[in-house]
Amino acid sequence: MYILYDLLFNEYFMAPAIAWIVAQVIKNIIDSKRCGFNKEKLGESGGMPSSHAATVVALIAITGANLGTGSFEFALAFFFGFITLYDARRVRFEAQRHGRALNNLNEEREEEGKQPLDIKRFKEKMGHTMPELIAGGVVGIICAAVVYYLPI
Numbered sequence: 843m844y845i846l847y848d849l850l851f852n853e854y855f856m857a858p859a860i861a862w863i864v865a866q867v868i869k870n871i872i873d874s875k876r877c878g879f880n881k882e883k884l885g886e887s888g889g890m891p892s893s894h895a896a897t898v899v900a901l902i903a904i905t906g907a908n909l910g911t912g913s914f915e916f917a918l919a920f921f922f923g924f925i926t927l928y929d930a931r932r933v934r935f936e937a938q939r940h941g942r943a944l945n946n947l948n949e950e951r952e953e954e955g956k957q958p959l960d961i962k963r964f965k966e967k968m969g970h971t972m973p974e975l976i977a978g979g980v981v982g983i984i985c986a987a988v989v990y991y992l993p994i
Contacts, residue, residue, distance in 0.1 A: 854901065857903070857904035857982075857986040857989040857990070858904075860988075861897050861900035861981055861985035862896060862897045864981055865891050865892065865895075865896035868890075869890060872889070888934075888969060889970075890973070890974045891974055891981050892970045892974045893978060894926055894929075894975075895975045896981040896982040897982065898919075898982070899923060899978065899979040899982030899986070900985050901986075902923045902982075904989060905919040907987075930970045931969060933969075935969025935970065936969070938969045948963075
């Protein structure tokens with residue numbers, strides 16, 4: 843029982859957790875307005891705003907607010923966040939492009955009457971655009987500020 847209590851009153855846990863939840867809720871509202879509600883999208887990555895960015899920026903912000911930007915913990919959170927955001931933008935975005943290209947290749951083979959490749963369709967939405975990352979970062983900063991200023 844103490845573990846749950848400790849987590850609920852741990853700003854370093856709550857700020858990123860709340861930011862992730864808020865980003866996921868906003869993302870699903872936006873997706874539902876665009877193309878209807880789909881429960882399978884609840885846990886998917888990609889989309890506006892980035893829950894990756896919201897989570898790590900909230901962790902960076904709450905760490906900096908509590909321990910200062912000169913602390914070891916801030917440096918750790920900052921570089922962890924930087925690597926996460928780089929991966930979300932660059933590496934996963936490239937994987938998204940590769941998935942799209944392979945899906946297109948398979949569709950072209952089918953249209954030409956050739957045997958399609960024996961692969962399942964690749965997921966095409968994996969990475970984030972800069973606006974998605976920025977929006978997620980804003981969500982993260984707001985959630986960290988709310989947690990920081992709440993009298994707990």
